[in-house]
Amino acid sequence: MTTPRVESALPNQFDLKTGTLIVGAGACGMVAALSAAEQAQDVLVIEADPVPSGSTALSAGLIPAAGTRLQQAAGITDSAALFANDIQAKAHHQNDQALVDLLAGNAAEVIDWLTDRYGLPFSVVTDFDYPGHSRRRMHGLPTRSGEELINALRSACEDAGLDIICDRRATVLYRDDNQILGIAVTGPDGSVETIDCDRLILACNGFGGNRELVAQHMPQIEQALWFGHSGNRGEAVLWGEALGADLQNLGAFQGHGNVAHPHGILITWAVITEGGVQVNRDGQRFWNEAQGYSEAARAVLSQPGGEAFAIFDERIAAIARQFEDFKQAEAVGAIHSANSIQDLAARLALPADALTQTLRDISEGGTDRFGRSFSSHPLTPPYKGVRVTGALFHTQGGLKIDASARVLRANGAAIQNLYAGGGAACGVSGTGDSGYLSGNGLLSAVVLGRIAGRQNGAFRSR
Structure with a gap:
């Protein structure tokens, strides 16, 4: 070069x-x-x-x-x-x-x-x-x-x-x-x-x-x-x-913590803002996802294996489908769907009991222990999940x-x-x-x- x-x-x-x-x-x-x-x-x-x-x-x-x-x-x-x-x-x-x-x-x-x-x-x-x-x-x-x-x-x-x-x-x-x-x-x-x-x-x-x-x-x-x-x-x-x-500010950058892995397809952050969550390999949440997708990159990379799983549902997926990337992720099988949390956990190789408890702990209409406030739309079947990792998108x-x-x-x-x-x-x-x-x-x-x-x-x- x-x-x-x-x-x-x-x-x-x-x-x-x-x-x-x-x-x-x-x-x-x-x-x-x-x-x-x-x-x-x-x-x-x-x-x-x-x-x-x-x-x-x-x-x-x-x-x-x-x-x-x-x-x-x-x-x-x-x-x-x-x-x-x-x-x-x-x-x-x-x-x-x-x-x-x-x-x-x-x-x-x-x-x-x-x-x-x-x-x-x-x-x-x-x-x-x-x-x-x-x-x-x-x-x-x-x-x-x-x-x-x-x-x-x-x-x-x-x-x-x-x-x-x-x-x-x-x-x-x-x-x-x-x-x-x-x-x-x-x-x-x-x-x-x-x-x-x-x-x-x-x-x-x-x-x-x-x-x-x-x-x-x-x-x-x-x-x-x-x-x-x-x-x-x-x-x-x-x-x-x-x-x-x-x-100036050469340390500034935009990251993203919701890139389908290993497919390398961006998953819109709408799957999170509309009520979805991120969990790690243990099926547990690990941060306040409402902070933003840029800081999500380091949050996800800090987890075991440098990966996480975005969990949402069909209502949210319907909103996300306005994005071409999301439709591509579905087409290649990056996004898994299941009618029960236990089945979704099996598809994502996550511990079913832990994932079930994690979703049960979401505070509808209140603020959880991470400081995130949720709307009154609980996740309902069919559930969706995708394995993601963190990435550097561009410098700022x-x-x-x-x-x-x-x-x-x-x-x-x-x-x-x-x-x-x-x-x-x-x-x-x-x-x-x-x-x-x-x-x-x-x-x-x-x-x-x-x-x-x-x-x-x-x-x-x-």
């Missing part, structure tokens, strides 16, 4: 020239491209994969936004201020308030824009709540899958005539004192091309696929299953270090940016024509895993992509 580097010695002649150059064709990169094109800018997107996918395609494709027209149509009263408060509360007030306000305050405009201008058929998830969100504000496409989202954005870019060059990984960033001059990209055959640009937007996500950086910054999750995109190698972090950029720390999404140096000065969004930029998930509020990743991706793309003021001086 070629180590990303920064150079001040320029090639004799660049092979290509463009105005706005974007590294990465995930949600952030393609939103940035659409936004930049509307400013009559010359736009080029470079993507390392054969086709755009990235972390977006691996997600549920849900974007939180407060005050959208879709929310209003669904009778949901929400505001950017309330959304910002939820973000900060989940992150224990460890975030930069200006960044929280920037993301929360611009999310609704992005959803309305993508809906109205590009026809993306978003709708609000209205049949269950995500931990930490005080309103139902998760917006997704019909299949509730990131793959559908990435394909819809790619179609929008194609319809707009935008150039996305795939199979090219950015390896070198060319610079002078306070601006970016261009990049070098490497093709699958090892060939190198250089691209001159007026400004550069880094939308190349985080560093979860770089095991050395993960071990350095988040050793507590180093041994977890890597469930993110293998292309997340940390170029933005490494370039940022070389440029003297301000890198990165380059500090200003209100225009420009990258800042450690001294607070902006690098004139360098922008960042999505996983390349520092997010709003605090300093660890417990600060991750559902949808924070795509929130940063689409909002910062939109903001970075439409900036006309900071271009390279020649």
Whole structure:
């Protein structure tokens, strides 16, 4: 793997020239491209994969936004201020308030824009709540899958005539004192091309696929299953270090404690929030599952064998089937069904007496010994169960940016024509895993992509 580097010695002649150059064709990169094109800018997107996918395609494709027209149509009263408060509360007030306000305050405009201008058929998830969100504000496409989202954005870019060059990984960033001059990209055959640009937007996500950086910054999750995109190698972090950029909260990450094992299929956290529980090999619960799915990764990995079992019922499964991943898990036999707890225990190789007692101890309408409050919907047959493990999904720390999404140096000065969004930029998930509020990743991706793309003021001086 070629180590990303920064150079001040320029090639004799660049092979290509463009105005706005974007590294990465995930949600952030393609939103940035659409936004930049509307400013009559010359736009080029470079993507390392054969086709755009990235972390977006691996997600549920849900974007939180407060005050959208879709929310209003669904009778949901929400505001950017309330959304910002939820973000900060989940992150224990460890975030930069200006960044929280920037993301929360611009999310609704992005959803309305993508809906109205590009026809993306978003709708609000209205049949269950995500931990930490005080309103139902998760917006997704019909299949509730990131793959559908990435394909819809790619179609929008194609319809707009935008150039996305795939199979090219950015390896070198060319610079002078306070601006970016261009990049070098490497093709699958090892060939190198250089691209001159007026400004550069880094939308190349985080560093979860770089095991050395993960071990350095988040050793507590180093041994977890890597469930993110293998292309997340940390170029933005490494370039940022070389440029003297301000890198913040590199220990922050999104985990998930509900990945079907060994199938490697994400099981929506709705199976828990709607009244399901997690038990270990002994058939016993071991934590307050209502805290969230990100911190669930370490909770599950701490159990014997680094695994757990999500237990729910058919009522909950019916809600979960709006997610394509859940239907896939059912199709491959990852989810077991039984008409009695004893039969379900046998199917999952769990002690029947212990599992029976665990489910009997659930406090309907009250608070249990872990501090979790349950609704008045007890689990009823047919029961469902799936073996799960914990995983690292993506990192949340990165380059500090200003209100225009420009990258800042450690001294607070902006690098004139360098922008960042999505996983390349520092997010709003605090300093660890417990600060991750559902949808924070795509929130940063689409909002910062939109903001970075439409900036006309900071271009390279020649």
